[in-house]
Amino acid sequence: MRFLILSDIHANVDAFDAVLEAAEVERWDRALVLGDLVGYGAEPNAVIERVLSLNPMAVIRGNHDKAACRLADASDFNHVARAAALWTAETLTAENRMYLERLPQGPMSTDDTVEICHGAPFDEDHYIFDLPDAGHALDSTARPICFFGHTHLPVIYRRGVDGDAGFVPEVEHNLDVPLGDGARYLINPGSVGQPRDGDPRAAFGIYDTSRRVMTMSRVDYRVDLAQKRIFDAGLPPSLAHRLAVGR
Ligand code: ZN
Numbered sequence: 001m002r003f004l005i006l007s008d009i010h011a012n013v014d015a016f017d018a019v020l021e022a023a024e025v026e027r028w029d030r031a032l033v034l035g036d037l038v039g040y041g042a043e044p045n046a047v048i049e050r051v052l053s054l055n056p057m058a059v060i061r062g063n064h065d066k067a068a069c070r071l072a073d074a075s076d077f078n079h080v081a082r083a084a085a086l087w088t089a090e091t092l093t094a095e096n097r098m099y100l101e102r103l104p105q106g107p108m109s110t111d112d113t114v115e116i117c118h119g120a121p122f123d124e125d126h127y128i129f130d131l132p133d134a135g136h137a138l139d140s141t142a143r144p145i146c147f148f149g150h151t152h153l154p155v156i157y158r159r160g161v162d163g164d165a166g167f168v169p170e171v172e173h174n175l176d177v178p179l180g181d182g183a184r185y186l187i188n189p190g191s192v193g194q195p196r197d198g199d200p201r202a203a204f205g206i207y208d209t210s211r212r213v214m215t216m217s218r219v220d221y222r223v224d225l226a227q228k229r230i231f232d233a234g235l236p237p238s239l240a241h242r243l244a245v246g247r
Contacts, residue, residue: 002027003114005189005205007034007149009051010064011041011088012193012243014229015202016050018221019192026174026215028206030057032110034149034189035118038100039064039081040239041193042229044088048096058110061103062118062150063125068092069100080236087235107142113209115143119150127151134186135164145185145207153197154190154216158183168197169216177214187214193226200246 004023009016031054038044039062051059066072067085069092074085092100106117106124120126120133122140127133127150134157137146156167160183169175179185190203201218208215227240 001111001209002029003057003110003207003209004028004031005034005147005207006031006192007147007189008036008062008152008191008193009033009047010036010191010193011038011044011047012226013041013043013046013050014223014226015193015221016047018219019202019204020050022217022219023204023206026206026217032057032114032116032147033059034116034147035060035062035103035106035124036064036149037062038068038088038092040084041226042233042235044068044091045093045096047193048099052099058108058116059103060106060108060116060118061100061124064088065100065103069097071101080238083236084239087233091233107146109143111209113143114145114147114207115141116147118148120148121146125150128186128188131157131164131166134166135159137186138164138184141184141186144183145179145187147187147189147205147207149188149191151188151196152191152194153188154203155188156214156216157186159185171203171216171218173218175216177216179212179214181212185214189216190218194243195246198246200244
């Protein structure tokens, strides 16, 4: 099985389309979507419809999905994120709002070896930023490989007999990372729609369960088109500017 791992698409349909085109070349069987389909970007309905068209094996909700369908009140968001959440709530079709409302909360196991969560396996809204956070998360994973999102930063944490370690992949285009037997992994593929590691290219991952290889990928997309949609929608302009710098 080759899982296509998508996180934090954030209503950026231009980035999403570029990822799907690149992933087609790499081939994949089933998609796993780690939440935050919407929020920040200008095409929430188009992104939800594309996710549905993939017939994903699993989709879980993120904090922005909850805010957009008012399952959460966005009071912990900064004013830009809150403005985007309000705009998204008003822009969603009734059908798509209902789709977000019904998204399950992570963590969710997808087979004997893989589980997914948005923030952390012990709390869907928790950010894993460093090795101590990752260690805490690895204590509570139900499967040897756990995919997470929420920080928009690609990273691979590994727990082996020699202890815990973290590794930030430098990805030219694709980077194959063999996952060893007997170790546990916590992997963030990065964000499709709003990367924050200083690299504006869209990020995604493919995990091949039979070869036990994780491929971390980056792909260029038309940032200018995504920016224009944000300006045209009347969303806060800073949401467009940050896309160009990947922050
Ligand atoms: Zn996010």
